Amino acid sequence: MRMIQIHAGIHKTGSTAIQHRLARLVPDLAAHGVALPNFGSRGQRHHALAGFATDPEGTEWAWDKLARNLRRSGAERVLLSSEHFIGADPEVVKTALERLGPHQPRFHFYVRPHVGLYTSLYLQRVKAGAAVVAPTNFAESYSQGAEFDYVPAIERYIEVFGPDAVRVREFDPDRFEGGSLIADAWDFLDLPPDLLAKAVGEGDTIVNPTPTAE
Numbered sequence: 681m682r683m684i685q686i687h688a689g690i691h692k693t694g695s696t697a698i699q700h701r702l703a704r705l706v707p708d709l710a711a712h713g714v715a716l717p718n719f720g721s722r723g724q725r726h727h728a729l730a731g732f733a734t735d736p737e738g739t740e741w742a743w744d745k746l747a748r749n750l751r752r753s754g755a756e757r758v759l760l761s762s763e764h765f766i767g768a769d770p771e772v773v774k775t776a777l778e779r780l781g782p783h784q785p786r787f788h789f790y791v792r793p794h795v796g797l798y799t800s801l802y803l804q805r806v807k808a809g810a811a812v813v814a815p816t817n818f819a820e821s822y823s824q825g826a827e828f829d830y831v832p833a834i835e836r837y838i839e840v841f842g843p844d845a846v847r848v849r850e851f852d853p854d855r856f857e858g859g860s861l862i863a864d865a866w867d868f869l870d871l872p873p874d875l876l877a878k879a880v881g882e883g884d885t886i887v888n889p890t891p892t893a894e
Contacts, residue, residue, distance in 0.1 A: 682756050682783045686773075687869060688837075689763025691827045692800040693790035693851040694861045699723030699761050701862050701879060712872040715755035717746055723761065730764035732772050743776050750780055759869065766833050767826040770840035785841055788869055789834055790851040797828060 689695050702709070703723030706716050718725050728735070728742035750758065758780075765773065766789070777785055792800075802818055826833035838846045849868050856864035862880050865871075871879075 682750075682758065682781065683786060684758045684760065684777060684780065684783045685786045685788065685869065686765055687759065687761040687788045687865075688765035689827075690766045690789060690791055690797075690830050691763050692797055692804065693763075693792055694865070695761070695763040695790075696724075697861060698865045699726075701882075702759070702761060705875060705879060708875050708878065709759070709872070710755075712875060713755070713757055714871065715750075715753055715758050716761070717749040717753065717755075717758065718742070719761075726760050726762040727764050729760060729776070730762045730768050730773075732768055732776075739776075743779060747779050763827075766830055770837045774840055785845050787837055787841065787846045789830070789837075789846070789848045790868070791830060791834075791848055792851040794828065801828060 687695070687698065699719075700723050702716060703719055703721060706719055709716060716723075716726075720726075725742075728738050729746065731739040731742075765787075774785075777783065805818070823829055834846065834848060847868070849864075853861070857867040858864060858876075858880065860880055863876065866873075866876050866879055
């Protein structure tokens with residue numbers, strides 16, 4: 681049975697860096713039996729698969745394209761990556777996955793302590809020009825969003841897909857497997873060991889940096 685893995689973030693846990701590195705290795709991963717269909721040259725096109733609430737028409741098109749691609753490829757292992765899945769309704773995700781035929785789902789969530797996550801999310805909005813007021817002004821909106829209040833969101837995934845389908849790992853640079861984000865992600869996502877050296881050869885590149893508090 682086909683396995684479909686979803687690297688579902690969360691936000692500010694190195695997702696962009698992981699996606700960029702995976703995108704560079706799509707042909708190598710395919711040769712080792714891991715398909716990343718419609719991933720894009722920078723590894724960001726899977727975000728469209730998670731936009732059920734924000735762009736239903738675009739999301740419908742993205743899932744249709746994915747289903748067509750998989751019917752042609754016959755890949756037995758598929759990896760999707762988008763941190764926006766943390767904000768999606770798991771029941772809706774389950775329905776979308778059913779369009780891909782019989783499969784075994786597996787979700788991978790990196791998580792980090794809420795204090796550090798809150799600071800990182802706020803400073804990211806400062807960088808983007810979306811936050812021009814004090815961080816306390818964002819407290820209420822953060823507390824209501826899955827990108828920050830991720831525990832109930834992950835628990836809901838467990839309710840819908842079962843505990844065996846959901847894997848959670850703390851995002852802690854001091855404890856990364858192999859001493860790097862990419863090596864740790866390689867282990868967490870159970871990617872081909874033969875490609876590890878190539879994956880980590882360029883080191884950890886910060887792709888979406890968060891400004892410091894200063």
